Amino acid sequence: MLDGKARALRIKMIIMDVDGTLTDGALFVLPDGEEVKSYNVRYGLGILLAHLAGFKTAIITGKTSRALEKRAEKLRIDELHQGILDKKPVLEAILAKHGLKNEEAAYIGDDLGDLAVIKAVGLAGAVADAHPEVKKNCHFISQQSGGRGAVREFIEFILDAQGKWGEVEEKVKSLSVRNIG
Numbered sequence: 001m002l003d004g005k006a007r008a009l010r011i012k013m014i015i016m017d018v019d020g021t022l023t024d025g026a027l028f029v030l031p032d033g034e035e036v037k038s039y040n041v042r043y044g045l046g047i048l049l050a051h052l053a054g055f056k057t058a059i060i061t062g063k064t065s066r067a068l069e070k071r072a073e074k075l076r077i078d079e080l081h082q083g084i085l086d087k088k089p090v091l092e093a094i095l096a097k098h099g100l101k102n103e104e105a106a107y108i109g110d111d112l113g114d115l116a117v118i119k120a121v122g123l124a125g126a127v128a129d130a131h132p133e134v135k136k137n138c139h140f141i142s143q144q145s146g147g148r149g150a151v152r153e154f155i156e157f158i159l160d161a162q163g164k165w166g167e168v169e170e171k172v173k174s175l176s177v178r179n180i181g
């Protein structure tokens, strides 16, 4: 089996889970039933870095929220798929739409609902506090836990493996990053 770095070389699209991955999994449920969650601001710049390096990005999540829709729009995520319980067919549809092969996709998640996708992509990442079964099937495990910089770490790992870090760093310096969070 190829190691994470060799697998990262072929990646063209980075796909993310939300709850427990982009967030720490905490949900605040309001009296009207609406759910509120917090995101670590660092992943916003991570996604910008990915776009600057020419990667496509996608989110596949089981839940649905208008806040995420706004956030994904602001961050210019290429594909947002919410309310998805069976993630694998959605993964295949996204890849077909963008003319990508499975080995060109990277996915990061935290729980059992991510397993089918994790087994189908070229590079699978788990957050530090992911379910053991998920970790067992991944090629990359972040040092940080979900919602605490894990996704940023995954993106930087791929950029680094492809030698794109320097190029992207230069581009970021020439941008105003004040409004990116």
Ligand SMILES: [Mg+2]
Pocket: 017, 018, 019, 020, 021, 109, 110, 111
């Ligand atoms: Mg999750």
